Amino acid sequence: MSDPLNLKCPGSDPQSTAMPALFSCLACGADIEVWSDESGGRCPSCDAYFKRMQLSDGSPLTPDEKLQVLIQYARKSGAGDAVILSIADIVIDDGLADRCREPRCENYGLSKSCPPHVPGPAALRNQLAHFHQAIFFKIDVPSEVLYSTERREVFQLLHEIASGIEDRAADIGFAGARAYAGGSCKKIFCHEHSQCRVISENGKCRHPRHARPSMSGFGINVAALFKTAGWTMSGTMQNPDATTTRTANVCGLVLIH
Ligand code: SF4
Numbered sequence: 180m181s182d183p184l185n186l187k188c189p190g191s192d193p194q195s196t197a198m199p200a201l202f203s204c205l206a207c208g209a210d211i212e213v214w215s216d217e218s219g220g221r222c223p224s225c226d227a228y229f230k231r232m233q234l235s236d237g238s239p240l241t242p243d244e245k246l247q248v249l250i251q252y253a254r255k256s257g258a259g260d261a262v263i264l265s266i267a268d269i270v271i272d273d274g275l276a277d278r279c280r281e282p283r284c285e286n287y288g289l290s291k292s293c294p295p296h297v298p299g300p301a302a303l304r305n306q307l308a309h310f311h312q313a314i315f316f317k318i319d320v321p322s323e324v325l326y327s328t329e330r331r332e333v334f335q336l337l338h339e340i341a342s343g344i345e346d347r348a349a350d351i352g353f354a355g356a357r358a359y360a361g362g363s364c365k366k367i368f369c370h371e372h373s374q375c376r377v378i379s380e381n382g383k384c385r386h387p388r389h390a391r392p393s394m395s396g397f398g399i400n401v402a403a404l405f406k407t408a409g410w411t412m413s414g415t416m417q418n419p420d421a422t423t424t425r426t427a428n429v430c431g432l433v434l435i436h
């Protein structure tokens with residue numbers, strides 16, 4: 180039972196003079212209600228951190244703050260982790276792209292997002308000169324998931340995060356961001372169709388919002404990206420005792436101007 184000495188009339192508390200005001204999130208544009216006695220917080224829509232002063236005077240996010248918004252977005256969307264890399268950290272290896280053709284990957288030629296329908300390593304090298312940084316992210320899953328019926332859902336999430344980062348980057352001023360993700364969009368999104376519509380009919384992609392090109396076809400050295408990010412690649416034992424679980428990773432890369 181409450182101590183009667185601690186009971187008091189709620190009306191006897193000093194009245195707060197704080198007032199709410201509505202601002203637009205500098206990262207995503209969503210409305211944020213901020214009370215005058217709050218110094219900052221997180222946007223309920225995109226989770227970007229904001230300072231009240233910054234919203235009040237409309238000062239734009241710095242490039243570093245924008246990149247942090249994208250990292251937060253990736254993590255909130257389901258990425259196990261995400262890092263900012265320099266474009267110089269991206270290693271393009273022609274030999275990796277060649278492996279799509281020989282020995283032939285089962286996805287070779289199935290969609291416009293895989294060789295021989297992508298411009299390949301040479302074109303990507305030229306493009307990288309126009310970008311400054313990249314968001315590299317991964318999803319960690321138990322290895323057996325990638326050999327189960329859930330595999331497609333994992334890769335769908337991967338492409339959704341990659342395309343979502345690309346969209347969010349454009350929203351906050353990084354126009355022209357370009358996303359890549361692992362896996363074949365034919366298997367992930369168009370598995371119920373006999374053919375990729377872009378290739379077979381010269382038509383429009385059925386899933387332009389989410390399907391993104393495969394990293395392999397451009398020779399992107401994923402192992403080098405993992406090393407630079409300080410992450411351990413899939414297949415590593417998490418736990419060397421009897422309860423060991425093998426973890427597998429799938430990953431995506433978004434180039435930022
Ligand atoms: S139509 Fe389907 S297979 Fe072709 S590029 Fe789009 S998602 Fe990929």
